Amino acid sequence: MSKILIRGAKVLGGEPQDVLIDGEVIEAVGTGLSADGAEVVEATGKVLLPGLVDLHTHLREPGREDSETVLTGTRAAASGGYTAVFAMANTFPVADTAGVVEQVYRLGREHGYCDVQPIGAVTVGLEGKKLAELGAMHESAAGVTVFSDDGKCVDDAVIMRRALEYVKAFGGVVAQHAQEPRLTEGAQMNEGGVSAELGLGGWPAVAEESVIARDVLLAEHVGSRVHICHLSTAGSVEIVRWAKSRGIDVTAEVTPHHLLLTDELVRSYNPVYKVNPPLRTERDVLALREALADGTIDIVATDHAPHPHEDKDCEWAAAAMGMVGLETALSVVQETMVDTGLLTWAGVADRMSVKPARIGQATGHGRPVSAGEPANLTLVDTEYRGLVDPAGFASRSRNTPYEGRELPGRVTHTWLRGKATLADGKLT
């Protein structure tokens, strides 16, 4: 059966409508559409969004298949309502050649749960010294347009300048992990009142903000666009706001966890809260929400960072940084942005699908829910409330900071080009 009728869904949170899928595309959107010959999905009361797009995912393959693979990561993505993810380059080997990015790209296509668009490393081995073959990665079958040394900062100003300039030739973008390395030596958590008390090395806000300030000025100087990964401080928001007001071509992302959690949680010394950039203060959280609402921050990106159990079941200093996020992102955004009245569902579609697809040039994703468009769709039961249970995750890893926390919303269906990857909450 190639036809699917989604009946009575609130498209982008609006009035109930029927959406008819035929093959890989949306055939019609309207009321009272005929179910003739179509599989019917009752969607009354649910919200239909364009398939979510994550510009910042760590799939770990190749190299760390003990924490995630392209298969398990894309299943987690489908579970969370995603139809496209951008896979970060910090694998082993690093995705700094056409060969590695093509492998990751191909694995994504073969598994078919979610489109995987590899991100290429900016520098060879993420070492920040020598540009990787950015052009070759762009021209490969993977068609890389986003480049990042994420996990590490491109801290050499000249290398950053050259990268920003070089990718202009093919419309690429550099996504910066803003972290001044000297200011964050031995850093374990946000530097402030809590770190002073806990005796954990501080990761000062200025280490992020100073790099963002430098990079927006570099982007302006060379006429390039720059994307800022995981903004985490109120000061970073101010700098990006200023840069945009100046006409600088900058985009920025925020993670779900930085919209919800604060460094007070570190008092537990539970490494499940250890992440880079670190959890900040309540003031930062509120500034990030406001910035996402007013468009200063363009998108939500998960920074889904799977780690094996043993890397979190230890003392804080020995633990790995990062949290899984694909399967809880939409719930956290509903909790922090929609249920607080800061963002409508149309706004969520914009921040989690339309804009990330545009920044990453993921054609076919982030499109309007209308006739003739690719059927990349996500259906959400927004009335649901439940406790997060990592045992039910599709991801290979369980390092979520939300275990046992009540969150709203649940993705019930995900369609990738008309094929259900998630149906009634179950992966297909």
Next chain:
Amino acid sequence: MQRHLISAADLTRDDAVLILDTAEEMARVADRPIKKLPTLRGRTVVNLFFEDSTRTRISFEAAEKRLSADVINFTAKGSSVSKGESLKDTAQTLEAMGVDAVVIRHGASGAPYRLATSGWIDAAVINAGDGTHQHPTQALLDAFTMRRRLVGRDAGIGQDLAGKRITIVGDVLHSRVARSNVDLLHTLGAEVTLVAPPTLVPVGVERWPCEVSYDLDAVLPKSDAVMMLRVQRERMNAAFFPTEREYSRRYGLDGDRMAKMPEHAIVMHPGPMVRGMEITAEVADSERCTVVEQVANGVSIRMAVLYLLLGGNEPAVSHARTTEEK
């Protein structure tokens, strides 16, 4: 009293005074010909030391042995830890051998807290110093020393340190001793002032219950006790201060400076001292300096903590004996 001793901040005023009072009783044991109590007979305590610290380990070991506990010493060097075994596995291995309490020293802040709260083991956990976080028994022995000297050995029983002015000088940023002392001294009613170059005071210190000064000379005349912290020479390589000599001139305690302190005021140091850096030999060897006393008091305090955490509600043997002796 709680089941574990992780942070000085977890102690109430009454908890702390009880520990100090119990330590006074324990101290009397040290004056006897046979310095031993049967209180912890049949109980096993492991000293789990992931960081080198001979003096703290020996102090705990002496306390444990005076209470008749069976003692196991475990140091990380040369053990399976150096081969990559995790803290969790190490702790579980030791507990499987029937350990009632774990005294842990670890380089990572929060490691004792994790050990006590992660469900890895059931034994009582005593923090013997974790990273730059806490060293609660050090703070207790310091408070004990202050109470004896500033209030009186007998007059001090049942008392706290209300109104006493305590100055802590040196590398506050990297010091678990400073953090523990600020917490405990505040709980006991003392007024604490931290003195250090601004580079060695943590961002966020404004939330601590104490004052901060950059001027040692201004603070000394208003101090009942001055605690000097060790300053590692390597710090100057990370630009915390320009040179050793400049540090000593501005923040070191020498005879001239000691003369500015009130007559009754004492000089303390958690050891090991870096003579010539934060403290001159003249001060370190003076009558006002309590360094050696602090070491002796450390054993009494650790006996009290072990007794209160492990002895439960059993009659205090030491108490019965000391009452008889009176």
